Amino acid sequence: MTDPVTTLTAFVIAKFAFKKFFESGVGKLGEKFTETALTKMDELRQKIWDKLRGNPRAEKALQETEKGSEEDLQRLAIYLEDEMKDDPEFAAEIRAIAHEININRVQDNSSQTQNIYGGKGYQTKMGDNNTNQFGDTHNYYGTPPQP
Known part of the structure; x- marks a missing residue:
C-alpha cells in the first residue's frame, strides 16, 4: 500500500499552502478546515517561500499566486516539484505538513x-x-x- 504522505504532489501541496488566496473568504476556509489546519497552511506557505526565495521567476509566481492566479499556482508547483526532487528532506518535511492539513479537514456531517x-x-x-x-x-x- 502506498504511503499517503509520499503521494502528495507538488501541485496539491502548493494548493494547500495558498488555498486561502483562492477561497472567497477566510470564514469559508474556516468551515472546511480546523484551526490546526489553517495554522499548518501558513507554516507550509512560509517554508515554500523560504525555499524558493532567491529564484526571481519562482518569487514572481509566488507573488501572483498570492493574488489568486491559478495559472501561476501551476507554475509555482513546477518550481516546487524541482526543489522537492533536489532536496528529499525538504520534500518529506512539506509532505508531512500537507498531510497534517489534509487530515484536519472538517468532516462532512x-x-x-x-x-x-x-x-x-x-x-x-x-x-x-x-x-x-x-x-x-x-x-x-x-x-x-x-x-
Whole structure:
C-alpha cells in the first residue's frame, strides 16, 4: 500500500499552502478546515517561500499566486516539484505538513436520504452542498417483478 504522505504532489501541496488566496473568504476556509489546519497552511506557505526565495521567476509566481492566479499556482508547483526532487528532506518535511492539513479537514456531517415513491427514487442530501437527485432507472438481477 502506498504511503499517503509520499503521494502528495507538488501541485496539491502548493494548493494547500495558498488555498486561502483562492477561497472567497477566510470564514469559508474556516468551515472546511480546523484551526490546526489553517495554522499548518501558513507554516507550509512560509517554508515554500523560504525555499524558493532567491529564484526571481519562482518569487514572481509566488507573488501572483498570492493574488489568486491559478495559472501561476501551476507554475509555482513546477518550481516546487524541482526543489522537492533536489532536496528529499525538504520534500518529506512539506509532505508531512500537507498531510497534517489534509487530515484536519472538517468532516462532512450532512445526511443523505433516499425515498422510493411509485418506482421513482428521490435522493436528497442535506448539508453544506445540498443536492437533489431524481431517477427512475432500476436494474434487476434475475426476473423483474411483474406489474
